[in-house]
Amino acid sequence: MDLSKMSNDKKLHICKWYFRGGFAALPFLWAVNSIWFFKEAFCMPQYDEQKQIRKYVILSGIGAILWAIILLSWIVTFQTQRAAWGEFGDAISFIIPQGIP
Template sequence: MDLSKVPNEKKLNLCRWYFRAGFALLPFLWTVNAIWFAKEAFVAPHYEEQKQIKKYVIFSGIGAVLWTIALLAWIITFQTQRAAWGEFADSISYIIPSGIP
């Protein structure tokens, strides 16, 4: 979608929708929102809705980074501690690797 052809009010509504949808445990939408609207928020000539778009872009970027950090921490912790957690780790695993008793 070419954002240059979209009216400013629709840009704001779309940016707001992506930001709010990210709260439904869809942090990928925050990443898309931050990347997609970055030029509109920081590079495009000033227009009335730009201040609100900038706010949503910044918060979307922060949310995406925080989710990435949390997900990475969980992946590292689980991968390194799975064998030590024993039966609990087996119960939360979808695929149980073989080889470590």
């Protein structure tokens, strides 16, 4: 979709919906929102809706980074501690690696 062909109201509407969609456990939408609307929020000449778009871009970026940190922390913890958790580690595993007691 080409943002340059859209009205400013429509850009704000889409940016808002991507931001709200991120709260539905879809942090990928926050990442897309912050990247897609970055130029619109910070590089374009000033217009009325730009301040709100900038707010949603910043909040989307923060949300995507927080989700990435949480997900990476869980992955590292699970990968390094699964064997030490014993039965619980096996119960929450989809695939149990061979050769680890």
